[in-house]
Amino acid sequence: MIKSYSSLPLALTCGDPAGIGPEVIESALAVDGLHGRDCVLIGPAHWGAALSEKLGVSFEAVTAHRARDFVAQPGVPSINGASLALAAMERAAAGCREGRFRGVVTGPVSKHWLQLAGFQFPGQTEFFANAWGGDPxxxxxxxxxxxxxxxxxxxxxxxxxxxxxxxxxxxxxxxxxxxxxxxxxxxxxxxxxxxxxxxxxxxxxxxxxxxxxxxxxxxxxxxxxxxxxxxxxxxxxxxxxxxxxxxxxxxxxxxxxxxxxxxxxxxxxxxxGLPYVRTSPDHGTAFDLAGAGTADPSSFSAALAVARNLTGSAAKAS
Ligand SMILES: NC(=O)c1ccc[n+]([C@@H]2O[C@H](COP(=O)([O-])OP(=O)(O)OC[C@H]3O[C@@H](n4cnc5c(N)ncnc54)[C@H](O)[C@@H]3O)[C@@H](O)[C@H]2O)c1
Ligand SMILES: N[C@H](C(=O)O)[C@H](O)COP(=O)(O)O
CATH class of the missing domain: 3.40.718.10 (Isopropylmalate Dehydrogenase)
Known part of the structure; x- marks a missing residue:
């Protein structure tokens, strides 16, 4: 049987693993009616595995391109961290093209650190346009x-x-x-x-x-x-x-x-202007706050809600 579009999960990318992306996603999903069960998290293994166990959300691990065992420290950006963020974006973009995801909610990335990791675009907007086609x-x-x-x-x-x-x-x-x-x-x-x-x-x-x-x-x-x-x-x-x-x-x-x-x-x-829905919170990586546990997850929750609205919800809230 062919899966209907709205039954496909949304991909949630972690963003820069040293920024507040991973923690705002965790906080947003903890209070989310679906606990993200219509989503697939994409990010570092230790983060995703723990969240997957806690909330029952699906998870795909990615690693930094040249340092498979790299673990980010909150508030300490690095080229490996940016490379891992990029790997998550690549996985999400490919997953939409392959018919595995119905859209993407991206965690915040640092344009500066992404460029140091070899990223060729001004931001995620242009990256997804290049990956999917379309004029964003x-x-x-x-x-x-x-x-x-x-x-x-x-x-x-x-x-x-x-x-x-x-x-x-x-x-x-x-x-x-x-x-x-x-x-x-x-x-x-x-x-x-x-x-x-x-x-x-x-x-x-x-x-x-x-x-x-x-x-x-x-x-x-x-x-x-x-x-x-x-x-x-x-x-x-x-x-x-x-x-x-x-x-x-x-x-x-x-x-x-x-x-x-x-x-x-x-x-x-x-x-x-893209063939798939892509949303993101309005804030950035906030390296100054990462790890403190005080980052406000509201914009990420809103980004998830808009993506669900525009793509059709896949499951019933519990
Ligand atoms: N969605 C995205 O990918 C996205 C959006 C904006 C900026 N950025 C990137 O983020 C990096 C840092 O940008 P910036 O410093 O201009 O903006 P920022 O949004 O990261 O931080 C601005 C200020 O807001 C605070 N803040 C941010 N998010 C918060 C939250 N959820 N709860 C409480 N306080 C929060 C920060 O502590 C900081 O004081 C840059 O490299 C920029 O390119 C990414
Ligand atoms: N211009 C956006 C902002 O200030 O919120 C942000 O930098 C994100 O851009 P991308 O989604 O293209 O990475």
Missing amino acids: TMAFVGRELRVVLATWHIPLRDVSQALDAACLEQAVRRAYALAHQFGAREPRIGVCGLNPHAGEGGILGLEELEVLDPTLDRLRAAMPGLSRCLPGDTVFHRQRQGDFDVVVAAYHDQALAAVKTLEFDAAVNLTL
Whole structure:
């Protein structure tokens, strides 16, 4: 009998084993209604075996590429730890392609340490796009905030050039689809300008007048709820008041400063445009906290919930 898609497990990757990934996964699963029984953990043997015994969750062990017996110390990042995190991502990506997993929730990794271990991508978003095919878009969904990024892992000085009509159109279309997916019948999309006060009529920058607003004006025929460029400093305030289903941000920190300030515990990093669902908590490796047992697992729990929502739950909560 062919397994239905929604009966496949979700892969949960450990993230950097010296960061808070392993412990937030453990804490999240301990209070999870399913105890992760619709999931497969991927990470270091000692961690996964203990959790598997405690919660009955399935587990696949991976090792650092060149040090099979490496054991990470919390708070002490290393090339071997990053290599193990990468092995977990590789296993999860391959498992989706092979029809073993229905999606992936990734633990946080350090881009810096991954690069030292030979990783060729700016982040996990680009890694999974390369592994699966597809043209990714970074998005965050929280309690009240939903935001799609037009650009993300690029230096700030390159944003103006990258933010052309095609880039903005893709972000707007994905924001529109995301709003639909989350139940909006006639999506209202608020779009941040690039410059202070959305350029203030050209006094503070010309990108809005020359590129962004003409693109939005063209797209509005098919998407009547699409704004013109709005000042990025107030658009999230307006979203919380209920004006927009999804906001499109021009660049990484325009979105994430708001998201992480207001909803650090609740927001989820969701990669759009890929053939499989991939979510992640909004926080990083927090090496400064690892091992203390105080890391908040809420964003990981939320990432798991969003992945379940988008892929269909595989089992009944106990
Ligand atoms: N999902 C991901 O893979 C992801 C997301 C963001 C950052 N990162 C990576 O993480 C590394 C560290 O990034 P950073 O220092 O900018 O951000 P960070 O999120 O790791 O830490 C920022 C601050 O928030 C605290 N914090 C983070 N998560 C917490 C939690 N669950 N509970 C309580 N406090 C928490 C940390 O102790 C720290 O003070 C970087 O290499 C970055 O690339 C990865
Ligand atoms: N840009 C994300 C954030 O700040 O939360 C984060 O770095 C994760 O990116 P990837 O999921 O592509 O690794």
